[in-house]
Amino acid sequence: MTEWLSGGLFIAGALLALLAGVGVLRMPDVFTRMQASTKASTLGLGCLLAGLAIRHPEMSFVIRAVSIAAFMMLTTAVAAHVIARAAALSRAPLWKGTLIDERVEERPNGAEPGS
């Protein structure tokens, strides 16, 4: 029973990682690629770590699995935010179907908007 659950979680995690790869290859611009990559890879790694913790229910494995999952869930969001900020500041081209572009114009000398 645990074996089937663990194997199923492994397959589900690998499918999500494969989905992240396909999304990164097929999405049209930087920001859509980023959401495919970060969300699917975080959930995929979470499934793999859950499968590992079910396969080896010992303290040393479970502690490492939980700490890897917590660390990835913290850092993936931060890394995605930093890359998105860099891409927006470097005026990365948007998909042609984008409806709203809320990136503000960069002002010289760091002047406040409206001054």
Add this chain to the structure above:
Amino acid sequence: MLEIAAAVTLTMLALAAVLTFVRLVRGPTLPDRVIALDLIGVLIVCMLVVVAGSTAQRAFLDVAMVIALISFVGTVAYARYVERVRS
């Protein structure tokens, strides 16, 4: 059963790494390449977790944690670089 699951999982992860590598080579802008490198780091961590599960070696999990840490620092450094080189 679990050996088959581990083999299928590793095959799919390798396929995902190949697709991401195509984006890393083709990627029209620099942030695309940074995203692809970040995803390759996550895929390496995934492969190490699967190998740790199939061989029951704890050391692979320590390696996975260290690679996750270094990949995060590298991604942030690349993002700072992307901000720096914009003209």
